[in-house]
Amino acid sequence: MTPTLLDVADLDAGYGDFQALYGLSLQVGAGETIAIIGANGAGKTTLLRAVMGQVRVRGGTISYDGEDLSGVPTHDRVRRGMGLVPEGRRLFPSLSVEENLMIGGYGRRPGRWTIPEVLAVFPMLQPLLKRASSTLSGGEQQAVAIGRTLMANPDLVLLDEVSLGLAPVVVHRLYEALPQIVDGGTTVVVVEQDITLALDVADRVYCLLEGRVSLSGPPVDLTRDAITTAYFGV
Amino acid sequence: MDWVSALIQGILLGGLYALFATGLSLAFGVMRFVNLAHGDLAILAAYLTLSTTSSLGTSYWVSLLIVVAVMAVVGYVGQRGLFNFTLGVDPLPGILVSFGLGIVIQNALQEHYTATDRSIDLGPILTKSIRITDDISIGWFPLLTLGVAVVVLVALQLLFSRTRIGRAFRATADDPQTAQLMGINDRRLYGVAMAIAFAAIALAGFFRGARTSFSPSSGTGILLFAFEVVVIGGLGSIWGTLIGGIVLGVAQTMGNQASIGWDLLTGHLVFLLVLLVRPQGLLGGVRS
Numbered sequence: 001m002t003p004t005l006l007d008v009a010d011l012d013a014g015y016g017d018f019q020a021l022y023g024l025s026l027q028v029g030a031g032e033t034i035a036i037i038g039a040n041g042a043g044k045t046t047l048l049r050a051v052m053g054q055v056r057v058r059g060g061t062i063s064y065d066g067e068d069l070s071g072v073p074t075h076d077r078v079r080r081g082m083g084l085v086p087e088g089r090r091l092f093p094s095l096s097v098e099e100n101l102m103i104g105g106y107g108r109r110p111g112r113w114t115i116p117e118v119l120a121v122f123p124m125l126q127p128l129l130k131r132a133s134s135t136l137s138g139g140e141q142q143a144v145a146i147g148r149t150l151m152a153n154p155d156l157v158l159l160d161e162v163s164l165g166l167a168p169v170v171v172h173r174l175y176e177a178l179p180q181i182v183d184g185g186t187t188v189v190v191v192e193q194d195i196t197l198a199l200d201v202a203d204r205v206y207c208l209l210e211g212r213v214s215l216s217g218p219p220v221d222l223t224r225d226a227i228t229t230a231y232f233g234v
Numbered sequence: 235m236d237w238v239s240a241l242i243q244g245i246l247l248g249g250l251y252a253l254f255a256t257g258l259s260l261a262f263g264v265m266r267f268v269n270l271a272h273g274d275l276a277i278l279a280a281y282l283t284l285s286t287t288s289s290l291g292t293s294y295w296v297s298l299l300i301v302v303a304v305m306a307v308v309g310y311v312g313q314r315g316l317f318n319f320t321l322g323v324d325p326l327p328g329i330l331v332s333f334g335l336g337i338v339i340q341n342a343l344q345e346h347y348t349a350t351d352r353s354i355d356l357g358p359i360l361t362k363s364i365r366i367t368d369d370i371s372i373g374w375f376p377l378l379t380l381g382v383a384v385v386v387l388v389a390l391q392l393l394f395s396r397t398r399i400g401r402a403f404r405a406t407a408d409d410p411q412t413a414q415l416m417g418i419n420d421r422r423l424y425g426v427a428m429a430i431a432f433a434a435i436a437l438a439g440f441f442r443g444a445r446t447s448f449s450p451s452s453g454t455g456i457l458l459f460a461f462e463v464v465v466i467g468g469l470g471s472i473w474g475t476l477i478g479g480i481v482l483g484v485a486q487t488m489g490n491q492a493s494i495g496w497d498l499l500t501g502h503l504v505f506l507l508v509l510l511v512r513p514q515g516l517l518g519g520v521r522s
Binding site for chain 2: 084149
């Protein structure tokens with residue numbers, strides 16, 4: 001594995017009285033593409049939100065580029081090179097498409113991603129720049145959400161359920177852009193319920209079950225039965 | 235002709251009411267923060283103008299600039315050091331804290347300045363007017379107040395629509411959690427928003443204090459009118475603030491024209507009518 005960029009160790013996290021993650025550990029190497037799979041409620045989104053500092057960590061540590069992130073607020077994590085494309089896109093409705101992309105560069109680090117670069121990857125956004133983001137289709141919104149996160153020039157991009165609620169052809173088009181994102185050396189963590197898609201794009205896969213890692217390894221090493229057992233727990 | 239004059243005076247009065255509401259609207263629009271100390275802070279600014287002039291020997295206009303700057307700093311520090319800790323899903327902590335702050339300000343002003351009515355005497359500008367016809371004239375000071383309100387609101391509109399920090403304000407108002415994912419330090423941003431709101435409050439206090447006399451308890455009226463303007467115009471809407479101010483001002487002067495003393499009654503009735511017919515406000519839901 002390449003040098004570790006993100007190191008999650010014995011992580012306990014949750015919301016209020018509800019604990020969603022139990023002693024979860026995973027490592028992401030620089031330049032890798034990692035897929036996290038698991039059924040609804042397995043803790044995938046909680047994990048990504050904990051990594052970005054948006055869920056309270058009760059135990060364990062999250063380190064990025066060798067530094068412990070305890071107490072580091074979300075906006076500072078972004079400025080250190082971490083980015084999250086949140087589940088449900090979460091575009092800003094009062095901002096146009098162009099403004100959504102511009103606000104993505106608010107905590108901008110030096111790097112290749114600019115609005116023209118994003119449009120080169122997602123050309124369908126070109127005629128939509130002045131439109132209100134709420135008027136876009138789901139696929140277009142997802143492209144804006146990904147482009148918005150890239151605008152900060154992150155070294156690590158976390159993609160949460162990119163395919164959720166989208167037609168397969170649209171999902172295919174979005175995932176076609178992934179190699180162009182990874183090309184620049186960006187590390188990608190994809191949370192995905194579509195197992196086939198996840199196995200296709202990932203260098204390594206982590207399967208979560210009830211807040212714990214139930215299986216991990218490169219896709220070629222994982223059998224269908226092992227994945228089924230790890231995914232459903234039966 | 236009296237009715238035309240009343241209409242014009244109402245529009246001009248709307249400028250003052252728009253100034254009353256600007257800070258309240260901004261704080262609510264960006265942070266969903268209901269500042270019940272709003273009116274008392276405006277009166278505090280009026281007293282600070284008096285004190286600055288008497289202690290530094292400056293004109294009231296220079297004192298205004300100093301007080302606006304001081305209030306902006308107070309707003310930033312107050313937001314970072316106090317109000318930020320009250321923000322969350324539940325608006326009640328913010329309401330209670332600002333209510334308490336308003337009481338503290340009122341009592342402190344009473345203690346220091348006594349309950350005697352005071353006013354900011356700007357001299358001839360307060361009485362000079364432009365004569366349009368025998369029955370209609372426009373006072374310079376109300377005209378200046380309306381002009382300042384328009385300039386403030388245009389400046390805010392440009393800030394919100396054209397600048398990086400304006401986009402950050404709008405994004406944070408839409409979805410603070412996702413805004414953090416853009417690298418926006420929302421707590422610091424709230425400080426900047428409250429600094430601008432307090433600067434607007436200082437302007438409101440100054441023009442209120444120059445228009446009529448005031449005492450430490452005068453803030454309650456400012457808060458009431460500011461709420462009515464914000465509700466009439468539409469919560470968080472910049473242009474709604476101006477429209478709301480003018481509607482309230484015209485309603486009051488028309489009411490007074492119909493029967494002397496009806497001004498407050500008709501103002502409140504129009505407020506209730508808007509709340510009944512269009513609860514989102516006249517420009518509520520319209521992007522500023």
